[in-house]
Amino acid sequence: MNGTTNDIMRDQDRFPTGVFTVSLDFELLWGTIDRSSRNSFRRLCAEERATIVDGLLDLFREFRLPATWCVVGQLFLDPEAAIAARRRLRSGARSNDSRLGDFSGLAKEELYARDLVRRIYDCPVPQEIGGHGFTHLPFTDPMCTAEAAAAELAQLQASARSMNLVLKSFAFPRNRVAHTALLAKFGYAIFRCQDASWHHQTNRRGWKHRLGHAWDIVRAAPPPVVMPARHPDGLWQVPGSMLFTPARGVRSAIPVARRVERAVKGLEAAAESGRVFHLWFHPTDLAPKSAEMLGGLRQILQCARHLRDEGKLQFMSMQSLAQMAAVFSQESQPVLAAAAGRSE
Numbered sequence: 468m469n470g471t472t473n474d475i476m477r478d479q480d481r482f483p484t485g486v487f488t489v490s491l492d493f494e495l496l497w498g499t500i501d502r503s504s505r506n507s508f509r510r511l512c513a514e515e516r517a518t519i520v521d522g523l524l525d526l527f528r529e530f531r532l533p534a535t536w537c538v539v540g541q542l543f544l545d546p547e548a549a550i551a552a553r554r555r556l557r558s559g560a561r562s563n564d565s566r567l568g569d570f571s572g573l574a575k576e577e578l579y580a581r582d583l584v585r586r587i588y589d590c591p592v593p594q595e596i597g598g599h600g601f602t603h604l605p606f607t608d609p610m611c612t613a614e615a616a617a618a619e620l621a622q623l624q625a626s627a628r629s630m631n632l633v634l635k636s637f638a639f640p641r642n643r644v645a646h647t648a649l650l651a652k653f654g655y656a657i658f659r660c661q662d663a664s665w666h667h668q669t670n671r672r673g674w675k676h677r678l679g680h681a682w683d684i685v686r687a688a689p690p691p692v693v694m695p696a697r698h699p700d701g702l703w704q705v706p707g708s709m710l711f712t713p714a715r716g717v718r719s720a721i722p723v724a725r726r727v728e729r730a731v732k733g734l735e736a737a738a739e740s741g742r743v744f745h746l747w748f749h750p751t752d753l754a755p756k757s758a759e760m761l762g763g764l765r766q767i768l769q770c771a772r773h774l775r776d777e778g779k780l781q782f783m784s785m786q787s788l789a790q791m792a793a794v795f796s797q798e799s800q801p802v803l804a805a806a807a808g809r810s811e
């Protein structure tokens with residue numbers, strides 16, 4: 468580590484080295500189940516299941532990167548258990564929620580993924596499994612009352628337990644942050660909040676936000692580097708720095724190289740400033756142009772590894788980031804001071 472304990476204690480805005488964190492939202496069809504785009508999304512999900520997850524795990528193993536996979540709870544379950552759970556959730560504010568249907572027209576591998584979760588868990592470079600809601604109900608949706616949010620979280624927790632998993636990190640469905648006190652109650656240590664760029668700082672994204680985001684990719688604008696912050700409800704929050712934007716729709720016209728260029732700027736800024744470059748995406752985001760997109764991610768990881776080899780960057784899951792933030796936070800200073808005192 469660079470610097471003495473006292474240096475670190477004086478400066479709360481940085482860690483001793485930069486940090487690279489990758490979080491993924493893993494949801495198969497649940498992210499679009501209530502949308503008309505669901506059918507066109509099925510092809511991307513098929514590619515996600517067949518090749519993308521394995522392609523990502525190969526990269527994370529090769530580059531020794533412990534990523535955080537935030538999983539929709541139903542993926543942990545067998546179809547029968549998931550259908551029963553959805554039936555239990557279909558009451559009160561959610562009586563007419565289209566996410567709680569029976570989806571008998573869809574194949575089970577489009578909705579459930581115990582095998583893939585197991586493969587992620589078994590990766591020789593340990594991956595963190597986090598949560599992404601149980602049915603992907605956005606927490607700011609009018610149907611998501613405190614009661615409905617608690618039921619989502621309880622069901623998510625029980626589903627993860629069926630695979631002996633305890634979840635400590637959370638990504639909100641569609642990044643809509645709400646009911647954070649409940650997250651703390653369910654034992655989460657950290658959640659991902661809205662990206663730090665201005666065009667993500669809203670719960671209602673309009674054309675100007677989308678255009679601003681596209682423009683940042685086109686000109687490879689440096690993404691923000693961030694720090695975890697203690698939320699008033701007691702857990703940690705960390706914004707995203709950059710979405711590894713899918714090559715879908717008009718965004719397919721933007722070369723993958725621009726995305727790589729942006730990410731490299733983020734990694735270099737993190738290494739220089741002792742802050743966090745937090746890259747996030749969905750595995751399906753790599754589905755169109757998958758060879759190019761996985762190749763782009765490889766280039767990002769090569770740059771990150773180079774900085775790590777120079778001692779300027781650490782790779783951390785979201786949970787590890789929360790643990791490190793707690794160690795370096797104000798409230799831990801007496802502990803650090805006592806440790807420093809003992810060593811003298």
Ligand SMILES: [Zn+2]
Nearest residue numbers: 492498640641
């Ligand atoms: Zn999602």
